[in-house]
Amino acid sequence: MRLTRRQQEILDFIHRRLKRDGLPPTRAEIVEHFGFRSPNAAQCHLQALADRGAIRLLAGTARGIVPIESSSAEQVAVQAMRLPVIGRVTAGTPILAVENHEDELAVDREAFSPNPDYALKVQGDSMINAGILDGDLLLVHRPPQARSGQIVVARLGDEVTVKRLRRRGRGIWLEAENPRYKTLQVNAGSEFSIEGLGVGVVRKRMD
Amino acid sequence: MRLTRRQQEILDFIHRRLKRDGLPPTRAEIVEHFGFRSPNAAQCHLQALADRGAIRLLAGTARGIVPIESSSAEQVAVQAMRLPVIGRVTAGTPILAVENHEDELAVDREAFSPNPDYALKVQGDSMINAGILDGDLLLVHRPPQARSGQIVVARLGDEVTVKRLRRRGRGIWLEAENPRYKTLQVNAGSEFSIEGLGVGVVRKRMD
């Protein structure tokens, strides 16, 4: 079960406090930070986070909030790594082939979850309603465990595109986030693969 | 000043609990573990450890025991490019005031032009057509030389907002990039200032 936006904010806050103070926050501290007026607001969110498996709550324990490590996610020093930026993908080459590297981008991989492995320069406005514009860098996580509804980098024959993945039953669809583009269904037998999962966006210029 | 044998045992116990539970122990838990019969036994040891600089005690705070990293070569790695992340801006405070710092973000400042000075967590969807969504981090350059048509962080009284700046002749307008919001004109005499220029966007999660 996914977290709501608000729940994610609460979880982020818990992580920040843990990093800053070395202690999980109390309900009252959550209340203060978010401007709630009742400790129960915090309590409900924590309960929801616990129900969804994002944290463990120790009953009757002051500050008994223990975030659950989602995957490997060991926290070392924050490494700002240089990710390869992939622009045009030459037909017939693996996406990470050297000839596709166009640039490099220094980002904090740990700031994203799951951690990105490369950045893909998005061409076209087919994902405009997801807030992904032409020229944006989509940060991509490679091991492609993608669920329905997530934004993925997909390969169809020689074409590499960014789309929203939809699974229903046995079928797979690739949805654009722009009414001017049509959803395309992936038929079995077509040369199709999911190359990665979108985990973040970096836009280097505004206009 | 060196620690006594007993004090070292207490310190070790604190470390083990932190690793095992993710939380520092309470006085009562120390008492239980060592078989004391009075919470004051634990309290005295903690006070001694604090006096010797081995831990920091947060007064009046449940589990407020924070071991002090003696030296540990961890933090050496990065630096250089951590921008403060500003979330909710408390009314009446300068935007970069410490109480507004919510997090930090490691980015390559040089990748943006002009270089960003901080990141502002965008609230609301008023800039959705500019590809800036709720929760996005807007990278902001402080010296606010903004031309018409650029995206700026503006302050109107106590409110801090992200809008597109329009100058025409002597007039100044702040345009939302969302038809559901209306453009607002800045009248001379209103408490208005441009706090910075948007130079980039970082989105840390997709949904």
Place this chain on the structure above:
DNA sequence: CGTGGAACTGTATCAAATTTCAGTCCCGGT
């Protein structure tokens, strides 16, 4: 011998923190 520090016991008190109950409000889906 006596003094002082370390290591406790025992008792209290009060603030910090958890937890529960009873609601309201809004929104999206059936």
Place this chain on the structure above:
DNA sequence: ACCGGGACTGAAATTTGATACAGTTCCACG
């Protein structure tokens, strides 16, 4: 139109936890 979930308000009960004060025991040291 109704329902349920998410996101809260408000009040209150109860437990947890920190901390202060007054002692005791033991041992090392001058």
